[in-house]
Amino acid sequence: MWKKLLVSALAVSMLILPVNSVSPASAEEAPAASQVYEYLPGRTPAQTSAAESMSPALHGLVLALMNQEAGSFTPTDRELVWEGLYNMLSLYGQLDWRGEAAEDTLLLPAETVNDYAAALSTSLEGLGALPASLEDRLTFEPGKNAFRAVCGEDGLSQIQVDSQEKTAEGLLLTGALVYLPDGSDLVRFQALLQPRDNMLGCAIVELTIFEHG
Numbered sequence: 001m002w003k004k005l006l007v008s009a010l011a012v013s014m015l016i017l018p019v020n021s022v023s024p025a026s027a028e029e030a031p032a033a034s035q036v037y038e039y040l041p042g043r044t045p046a047q048t049s050a051a052e053s054m055s056p057a058l059h060g061l062v063l064a065l066m067n068q069e070a071g072s073f074t075p076t077d078r079e080l081v082w083e084g085l086y087n088m089l090s091l092y093g094q095l096d097w098r099g100e101a102a103e104d105t106l107l108l109p110a111e112t113v114n115d116y117a118a119a120l121s122t123s124l125e126g127l128g129a130l131p132a133s134l135e136d137r138l139t140f141e142p143g144k145n146a147f148r149a150v151c152g153e154d155g156l157s158q159i160q161v162d163s164q165e166k167t168a169e170g171l172l173l174t175g176a177l178v179y180l181p182d183g184s185d186l187v188r189f190q191a192l193l194q195p196r197d198n199m200l201g202c203a204i205v206e207l208t209i210f211e212h213g
Helices: 002-016 054-065 078-095 111-117
Strands: 099-104 105-109 138-141 146-150 159-168 171-179 184-195 202-210
Touching: 002 111, 054 078, 054 159, 054 171, 054 202, 078 105, 078 111, 078 159, 105 111, 111 184, 159 202
Parallel strands: none
Antiparallel strands: 099 105, 105 146, 138 146, 159 171, 171 184, 184 202
């Protein structure tokens, strides 16, 4: 029950904190164990690992799975994928140099949003129309060919990757979404990434979340 309350708190924090607030990667406290990764928006350097560059996609999709009480990523579940994409834009789009901030919203060109969608193994064309469940947080402005997202900041949680293994199918990551105030795991996850010619260098092809232990 407490984890459901925390998920609600995380969702609310993403909606109410201002655009110029501190990014998740800049949180003052981080878990003592393993690595917690930073995100370099739109300019991922060659030396950045796949786990580092894909942290925004992992974070956004894990939050979407928790909110919808789904155990695994289903690429055909449009509403789930749209929510994961919105989470990415809300949490990390404000750091992208292509974004245009205005009060508590961020305007991102459709081309930029498509760059983020590619990390979730999809595209705007493949996703189709925005679902009604997101209409209060994400809108499309045809005249500008851009999306306007209500921005927030989830300073309460952060992706932590504990292990990674190269397999025949791709890079297998194991880790957790960590609740920063006490360092506890909100959920554990396992994700399969495959190299792609996109902004983050990879795409999530499988993602499963599960309780610790």
